[in-house]
Structure formats: structure tokens, C-alpha cells
Amino acid sequence: MNSTAHMQSSLGNIDGAPAASACNLCIVRKITMCSVLNDEEIQQMSDISDDISYQPNEVVCTEGETAKYMFNVRSGCVRISKMLPDGRRQIIGFLFAGDFFGLSTGGGHSYSAEAIIDINLCRMSREKLFENFKKLPSLGEKILDMSQANLNDAADKMLLLGRKNAKEKLCSFLSAMSKKSAQNNEIPDDKIYLPMSRSDIADFLGLTIETVSRQFTILANDNIIAMDKSPTIELLDLERLKLIASGE
Amino acid sequence: MNSTAHMQSSLGNIDGAPAASACNLCIVRKITMCSVLNDEEIQQMSDISDDISYQPNEVVCTEGETAKYMFNVRSGCVRISKMLPDGRRQIIGFLFAGDFFGLSTGGGHSYSAEAIIDINLCRMSREKLFENFKKLPSLGEKILDMSQANLNDAADKMLLLGRKNAKEKLCSFLSAMSKKSAQNNEIPDDKIYLPMSRSDIADFLGLTIETVSRQFTILANDNIIAMDKSPTIELLDLERLKLIASGE
DNA sequence: CGTGCATTTGACCACCTTCAATAAAGGTGG
């Protein structure tokens, strides 16, 4: 059921590459939950999934809405967030290739998901996915594993939000993004790609955009980072960045 | 392998009750992960679990330490927390009867766990638990389900820590505790039992003890709560409490 | 009844927010 959507990386088009149409050719097959499935098993995932793309700021799902699908990120960057009635927003996380969202039950999605840049998602019926757990026990185990990793990350995030100051928060964020950068992509090791706006970063860290901006300036003045133009910044002193991030 | 440890509820001794020694008699059987297992299946859990108790402030496990066991809370109240090198602490959660912790992998426990009051735990080998997933697929599914619920709670907690003010934080906490009170225990519906110290509450909400104390006073002056003596407080206006908690 | 710890209350201060202005970046049409 997979469409032949045009694949593109989060850091630029890979024009000329053949568009994958089935799970066995999926560009994130080895880094998602599907990594535990062999060529035969993965065919069963093709049968329950399809391919869907969104443009910047398009909404994939909304907090509270009935959760019919679960999503794997193939390319791009997704933000998942929660809001208070008066509009205050908390970004729960930024998701990249290989991450998933929309699994949790309880009568509806517990957060909203929006595209930050062009994204390509693998969408699968939650109902059919749960059926597949019976046939593919390793899949359920893998998802449990990934969920537990997400819980660890969530605990780190609570420590950050509850107990770190503005500088430590931003350094933690940059340090984490540097780790993600190292895995994926095509930019130098000492640079990181930040597709999200200052407003997104602020709502992720529990700060205002002004405070985030000021802290960027301070880190640049301290020669810990350098502000490249566009969506990348340069990490001049990753060692010190991590030290500040952990609170000395 | 279960010992015949003396069972006691978090709200008082149940002296004279027979001490359960096997999982089929477990006092939290119906509210834990084990609720999905029938009498035959649950025998396999008895074989891999034992019973262990701790006194107030005793440490069950420590952040970073190799995770050999996983724990179900039978009675009492456990705090799980993370610390920064300089001693700043964030409490990730308070766990009560039916909750579990210590499942997550990744080379060690991702947080510390300590008893707040006398606790009784069901301890099981992680290794053997994972083996049981093969034989008891419903168990793995149930744990995945509970993990996803924990992830939803974690997202709520991030919204609280990142975007709510002191008053909203405390009201959120009291509202959540009221929900837990409603499930379990032997105290009236309009009262809640708070076994944890002001310091614990502060470190849970990302505040100081002084701020927590001041907010308690304000809520009492506004006739939203009444400060009973000892570890209970009275909720005079749950409606308004919830309204403040959600940010209007 | 005195000691020790937890909690409450008070006064002051700092970090981050709010409000406001300026600068830079991005997109559209001439």
C-alpha cells in the first residue's frame, strides 16, 4: 500500500535517487522499530503502512484527537507539543528520522505533532500494528525498548525543566542536538543543524524567545559556539558545552 | 520464592490479615502488570519474584547502578529522582501500590528510588522477566501499555515544569494526588494523604520548599484547601483546584 | 520540658519575563 512518494533527506534533496515504495527499501529501515524484522517479516509491515508527506507547519495530529494512526519519521523534523488553554505551549520533543510517535492510547493523542520542515512519514494503522505484535513478537519487544528509552529521555527532560537555569538548558539542548547530528547527516561534526525557530527552542526549554536569544549571544561571546548563518551553528568547544549542560 | 513478609497498606497496618506468600494472593495483583495473567500463568511470576521491604529513606536503587531487578510497588510510597552533580534534585515521580519501576535498560538505572514511608516491593529479575515475555505475550503487551501511560504522564509533567507557575504547579500536584487517593484508600474522598515532605514536593514541582509552603498558605487562605494536621490535607473546593491546575 | 528537625513567615535580591524598539532575514512583485 506504499505510495511512491519522493524521498528527501532533512538536509537537502537527494534528487535522482530511486523512490522506495516498499518497507524493504525504506531509508530508515535499519534505525526504526523495523530494524528487528527480516526481509520476510517486514513484508507484513508494508501491508499495513503507507507513505505521507507534510510541508512546514502542517499539522499531522492534534492533542485529544482520536488516535487512528501511528507514525515513523522517515525524513525531516517533527515537533510534538502540548498546550494550556490560554496558549502557553510546551514542546515535548523534536523528532527526526527513525523516531516514532502516536503510539500511546488512552482515548486520543496526548500531544500535537507538526512538521517543522518538509517531512516524510510512514503511517500505519494502530489497530493493525497491534495485531502484528501477535505475529511478530520481536516487534513489540523493540517498541517496548524504544518506549523505555523515551522514558529515560523524559526523565532527563524533567531534570532540565525543573532544575537547570537558562544557560544550562540551552547547552543541554545544543549538546543533545549535536549527538543527533553525529548520527545522521551530511554536515561536519562540529556543526549542528537547527531547523526549528527560536520560538520552538524556547517552548522546548521552558523559556522565552528573548532569553534563548540572549543565551545564544552569551555562548557566542564566550567562544563556545559560533553563529553561522542560516539554520546551522558551529560548536567551538563541545567539551565546555557539555560541562555547562550537566551543571558543572 | 516469595518470602512471607508482613503486608501493610500505605495508610495503616492491616494487622491480623494473613501474609500473602505467592503471586496468586498478592494484594496488588489486580492493579499491576500481572492483572492480565490467569491463575496458571501467574505461577510463572511467583517463580521469578520475591518480596522485599524498606524503611523510610532507605535506598532501593541508585542512578547509574547496574539494573539487575525490576520492582512492583505493593504498598507504601516510593520517590524516584535524578540529581545534578552539585546536588540539585528533580523528583521524577511518586509511586504507589500497583506502579512499577526499574524496567528501563541502557546500562543502568536512569534514576534513584527511595522509600518515603515503609514500603513493600515485589522484586523480579529483569533477565527472567524478559524471558517470560516469550511465554506470556500478554504480559509484554500490558507493560508496553503501562509504559505508554507513563509517557503520557511524563508529557504532562513537562508541561507543568516548563509552563506552569507555582500556584498552578501545586494545584496540579494536589489534583493528581486526589485522583490517586480516590482509587486506593481508606480516607474520606475530600481528604488526601501526603506522605512526602515539603522538600520532596518542591523537588517534584521544580520549586523551593519556601515557595511550596507559601502556596499552601495561599490556597488555605482562599478556602481551597484546609491544612489538617499530620500527613493529610482537606480539599474544600476540588472544582476550583482543578481549574487553577489546568491554567484556567 | 528541652532538643532537633520540618515548616512557616518575613525581607531582600536575582534571574528570567515582559514590554518595546531595532535589526536581520525571507518572500513577493515590480
Place this chain on the structure above:
DNA sequence: CCACCTTTATTGAAGGTGGTCAAATGCACG
């Protein structure tokens, strides 16, 4: 390709919420 407009980011000044420091009160336990 540049002018114009909109959006986003930076910088500045003032204010407030919650933190820090300190003292007083309450409470449990010997």
C-alpha cells in the same frame, strides 16, 4: 535584481515571580 513588506531574531530597559537568606514557629521524641 532590487524595493517593499512581513516575519523572525536581537538588544535594551523595567518589572515580577520565585529564589535566597534568616528568623520564628510548630511538632515529635527523648
